[in-house]
């Protein structure tokens with residue numbers, strides 16, 4: 001019953017688009033090559049690698065089944081491809097317009113927003129009591145991958161709304177929920193996240209926005225926030241801003257920060273829209289990417305008439321905001337995955353079609369025929385590098401989402417803490433590693449396209465531009481790396497990192513028994529041992545005057561950490577794929593013939609898929625994991641040159 005909206009609202013799409021019941025054995029309707037996401041890999045990660053159907057045994061998710069998930073996934077794909085995707089290049093060309101104090105979004109976004117909200121996608125993981133569908137987070141994550149890949153700038157409007165409404169659900173009074181939350185979850189109003197100020201970017205504690213308590217218990221808000229995503233627009237009649245501010249007289253720094261709900265228009269007691277709340281848009285940024293998302297300067301209380309309501313308790317603003325952070329940072333990971341997967345899928349298609357140059361083994365033959373560029377070793381290498389990273393990042397993100405679900409259904413506090421601890425530990429890795437690698441994937445996609453990739457007639461240049469912001473907002477990647485090294489490694493006395501390391505170790509022990517991949521598992525084992533060694537080294541330095549070394553090397557450390565985690569997921573997938581592949585060979589009676597096995601890769605989509613999983617893991621092991629030990633040794637060498645070099649020596 002609860003899924004009625006999600007499934008039925010999407011039947012408006014034309015059936016002829018959905019060409020077949022493909023994806024061998026998965027019983028799932030797919031759009032032939034959606035050019036955005038490898039749906040077969042999504043199903044592999046969900047059901048073959050993570051085994052998320054275990055969730056459906058719990059009463060919280062008892063309404064769900066694998067079949068239902070396949071249907072929802074298919075609907076998400078259709079919405080993304082047929083509704084969100086066409087508005088993506090349009091949004092980029094049109095951008096957001098700021099005229100006479102008002103902001104308008106790209107025209108096509110209006111219809112997209114309506115269909116998105118009607119489809120029940122505003123809050124699919126929330127309880128039906130508040131208008132949600134009660135879906136597991138991991139299932140929603142997989143579904144929303146299509147949307148992230150199809151039109152990320154649009155998705156920022158509902159995405160931020162969801163985050164802000166969740167804050168109200170968790171910390172708001174009943175009155176605030178009735179006044180704001182339901183309308184936001186229904187897509188009638190939107191929400192934002194207002195932290196940044198001209199003098200307070202990474203250093204949130206330096207903010208200057210003030211709140212003065214009024215006799216009726218509300219607060220008068222004064223200050224300027226900059227770079228506020230979706231800060232103003234004409235998509236909905238009202239916008240609710242959670243704003244960080246300091247109550248007059250409260251201590252400086254983050255400890256003195258409170259959070260307030262500030263509507264663009266005041267809301268009357270009967271729920272109708274009241275007068276403008278003295279929130280004025282000063283500017284909309286002109287930026288290199290995500291042009292359909294309005295990045296605004298907001299001035300609160302220029303005329304002393306901006307009223308805010310305290311959310312939660314006084315001076316607990318940062319604590320409240322932190323609840324939004326994990327979700328927001330997971331979404332930045334999703335944004336990165338979305339751009340990377342779309343760039344990769346496009347690059348593969350292009351490489352199969354673009355004919356240029358002769359095969360390397362026919363270089364001296366003047367009559368040799370030109371071939372599609374996918375036949376050139378360097379292009380194949382690039383594509384495999386992209387594939388390995390995209391699939392590894394997908395698994396990392398789904399795994400974190402799955403841990404969030406497992407924390408929700410844990411029977412004991414100890415179990416809940418274990419899953420929650422893994423989420424906390426992996427969130428900075430998800431945010432920073434995914435966004436760094438996604439940029440490289442998008443850049444490699446442009447290289448595969450050659451000169452055409454640099455031109456706006458092809459979508460990869462937009463992916464590249466839209467992707468860049470992911471390393472900057474939601475806490476820059478530099479700050480994420482410090483968070484991992486300075487806080488997360490040591491949290492719960494190192495128990496969370498030890499839990500993760502034991503998982504990786506168990507996987508190594510299992511996969512190294514597999515004859516076909518054991519040589520590659522050895523690279524993972526070597527990298528894993530080097531990472532543990534470096535982590536212990538950092539722990540020792542943390543207790544001494546050498547604490548600067550982990551801080552100086554936080555960025556390469558996070559990259560190494562990410563490489564090992566991703567490598568472990570890829571190797572785990574390869575072990576599983578090898579089992580499936582051998583079973584398929586037995587089933588088809590070709591297990592004794594190398595030639596027939598090879599031929600089957602071209603004929604059978606499942607064989608090709610599993611073969612690809614193994615190839616990605618082997619390549620990642622040789623190309624990436626093989627370098628980890630040397631990188632760890634270099635860090636341990638203890639070079640302090642970046643600290644020692646004088647400011648004056650950076651340039652002449």
Ligand SMILES: Cc1cc2nc3c(=O)[nH]c(=O)nc-3n(C[C@H](O)[C@H](O)[C@H](O)COP(=O)(O)OP(=O)(O)OC[C@H]3O[C@@H](n4cnc5c(N)ncnc54)[C@H](O)[C@@H]3O)c2cc1C
Pocket residue numbers: 192193194195196200201202203226227228229230287295469472473474475476477478479
């Ligand atoms: C398109 C866009 C959308 C945005 N959306 C929002 C939004 O919706 N809401 C919102 O509140 N903000 C938003 N922001 C702001 C964004 O979160 C900030 O830009 C970001 O936090 C960095 O702050 P800053 O730009 O002031 O850079 P700075 O803080 O000045 O940082 C500059 C550089 O110095 C480094 N640095 C700073 N301090 C340290 C330190 N202690 N140690 C090591 N390195 C350090 C940083 O990592 C960075 O590399 C958005 C920004 C953009 C561009």
